[in-house]
Amino acid sequence: MALVLFLALSLAVTLLAVIVVKQRARYDWLSERVRMVIDSSRENTANLKDLTQDVRVVDGVVAAATRWPSTPTIRRWSEPTERVVLLLPGAAYHLPEVTRLADVLASREVPVRLASGRPHWLRLEAGARWITEDVYDLPSPDQLGEDVSAVVTLKDWGGYGDVVAAAKARGIPTFAKVEGAQDFNDVDTGQDRKPYTHADHILCQGQNDFDALTGSRFIIGSSRLERLWSAPPAPRPPARAIINVNFTYGVLDSARELYTESAIEGCRIAGIPYTLAIHPAEYAIKSAHTSTIPISRLLDVGTVLISRFSTVPFEAMARDIAFIYHNPHGEKVPTFQNPEGAFDVSTNAAELGEAIAQNGPGKDVRKRSATFFAKQVDMDPQRSSAERTADVINSTTTRFSKV
Structure with missing residues (x-):
């Protein structure tokens, strides 16, 4: 009987040790993941202008704040x-x-x-x-x-x-x-x-x-988009792609990896730096160059938006920023299926790389997208x-x- 109790106790201790080791390993992985995201965000925000509390975003446009932000309740x-x-x-x-x-x-x-x-x-x-x-x-x-x-x-x-x-x-x-x-x-x-x-x-x-x-x-x-459209275009910064990652609320969740990896590869083909803009409801992406800064802020340092179905492309067009509809996963929602000359469409990394090369500085995005935009947002x-x-x-x- 004593031997049975000893063996049972030994087994319990062994199982507990295994659980502790696994949990510790997962804790270490999570800690490393958090550190990587934080470091990457710091890297990508190093060149953003005025990312301090005395700057606010008005409809996606950076403007000096007239007061410190309140603590909302x-x-x-x-x-x-x-x-x-x-x-x-x-x-x-x-x-x-x-x-x-x-x-x-x-x-x-x-x-x-x-x-x-x-x-x-x-x-x-x-x-x-x-x-x-x-x-x-x-x-x-x-x-x-x-x-x-x-x-x-x-x-x-x-x-x-x-x-x-x-x-x-x-x-x-x-x-x-x-x-x-x-x-x-x-x-x-x-x-x-x-x-x-x-x-x-x-x-x-x-x-x-x-x-x-x-x-x-x-x-x-x-209200938000009409004010963005009527505002003078901001001077564009050095070339940078903003990749919108927004596979949220269980929609097309399985397409996340294909979309993200092909978008990154397209940027590499085009030789352009990129930042992954992570939707607030999106879980952490296993990639460098990520940022959880609101995408409206990131567009201030971007020259081209790469996005799947989202409202963000409307904002990019309104702000005179080039937009490429990247759809390697074959989503079918009709909004961006007929671009009417307003933007380029890509279905793989090679097509995206070519589209990025064709959407360099100096393009009049508002003029190009005016017909399409007017059907989406009446002004x-x-x-x-x-x-x-x-x-x-x-x-x-x-x-x-x-x-």
Whole structure:
């Protein structure tokens, strides 16, 4: 019996030792991975100008800050003293849309309130440092009542789907503003989201969105992108490719390695330095030259954007930065399948290398992409996107009177 106990104890100790060694090895690997990413980010940011706290990003454009960034907090939901239009951003880049809309509505004496679900706050917090508006906890569906005159969200499914459904059930008008490039028919997502089909009214960026959707919909443009397009192009830095890596939320996850490796090889063929821009929801890539700096900042030091399906190409075109649609994995979402001369398309490293060589400095990207861009992002020189959005809300909502 003693021998059996001894053997059992010895086996347990051995197994524990193996587990400790394996965990230690994984800890060492993770530590090395973190160190590599940090060192690589330092290397790639060494030449970025003014990457300090006294610099802020306004719609992707670096500008001197007038104050130190605040430490954002999310306030507990409380009953408003008057009916409010509830604005629901889901990410930091949504804030230019909702804050400008808030300003226009307020100028028309329409009260507003920004709110965020806790999961969305993780993506919102960094941008919230630069706004003056309070952000409240997302009210539960049961808390939606007479104190809300309308709900405006940039996503009418997922985390905000329940709020949209509850508002509609209570007769509260709901609006969903298309947040950017969108796989409306879930061609590549492998999901059944049915985006922008749940709210009463859909606010489209351009004709492309309008044609892809049905029901009550209005073309109102994009506050962020129209301002980027109208701003003077910034002087371009030395040649550098920015590779957008955004295989997130389980979409085409298996294509990540093929896309990334072929993009890197294309840059090597072209003889151009590159930086991998890692999406906030993307896990660490096993490669040097990575950066988790927001891609809008990285575009300041890039001369060409290499990207799969994403909203970022719209930003590059608006900022007069060359864009190459790299699709070695064969994604099928139609947005960038017909470039209309606006950008080059590559399906392997050799094609990408050639495309990079053809997109050197001195190209008038805005002129080249004007027709394509106009279908994606409608712009009215007489009225801003925020004003057009407010017009739609005003014309379809009759609940603005005080409680």
